[in-house]
């Protein structure tokens with residue numbers, strides 16, 4: 343009545359909503375995968391220059407090992423996530439799949455094509471019959487609704503979702519293949535002697551970041567036009583702030599973020615460019631932490647230094 347959506351008594355049902363376990367699992371695995379791919383990519387980069395570098399070998403072995411474990415888990419988690427989304431945000435999944443029409447007796451999986459919201463169809467669709475029903479309902483003949491079952495102004499923009507979803511899934515499958523290739527090379531005892539594997543690891547180094555962004559776009563664009571699904575439209579949630587004020591703060595964000603992250607990325611790339619040194623000693627010093635989360639630049643003396 344007051345134009346507010348506050349759950350009776352507690353915010354916990356909002357945080358622990360029905361998609362929470364799926365999102366948490368999928369996003370945490372995404373973080374593990376992204377990290378593993380960067381480590382494997384940096385290891386591969388240095389092995390292409392010096393195959394004997396022990397540090398680089400360890401990075402490649404551990405990174406690819408992690409990818410081999412996490413990529414199949416991520417695909418399983420993503421599949422479960424999709425089933426949950428179909429239950430709670432069906433229009434999102436229908437847009438991801440490019441289903442404008444309902445399919446009463448089994449929907450095909452559209453691999454590629456050009457979705458057009460205006461024409462309400464996917465042009466040049468390449469599809470596999472009934473596979474979408476098999477994936478989403480575990481039954482090839484199961485019916486699936488279509489976007490046309492929703493009013494035009496209650497649908498997300500299908501083209502963005504169709505492609506962001508394919509980028510995420512495509513990269514997930516590429517990660518799986520990289521992990522399997524790594525296992526195969528390890529089994530053949532050629533993990534450090536397969537330059538094409540090292541090149542593939544370098545090429546896939548940034549793939550985790552791209553997949554995470556694609557997943558995020560799928561999630562956020564996919565819930566449009568709702569800010570609170572089925573209850574409140576994004577258009578009704580906007581703040582009464584004039585466009586120039588929004589543009590100014592956006593411009594400030596762009597400038598500050600480009601400067602801060604730009605420098606950060608340059609710094610990290612310079613660190614990455616340095617090969618791990620042969621026989622590099624284990625870290626000896628324990629950084630002491632300040633009261634907050636920021637490490638301070640002082641070190642506890644090691645026991646050996648204390649003795650000395």
Ligand code: HEM
Nearest residue numbers: 365372375417420421424427510511514553554557558561
């Ligand atoms: C390969 C198979 C994959 C499938 C089937 C899959 C499935 C999904 C689905 C259905 C969503 C959207 C769900 C929703 O918003 O309701 C999603 C979101 C997401 N995906 Fe994937 N995914 C896959 C691979 C990946 C990979 C490889 C990564 C990253 C390394 C990734 C990262 C994400 C992220 C970060 C989100 C956003 C989650 C959120 O904000 O709640 N996904 N995925």
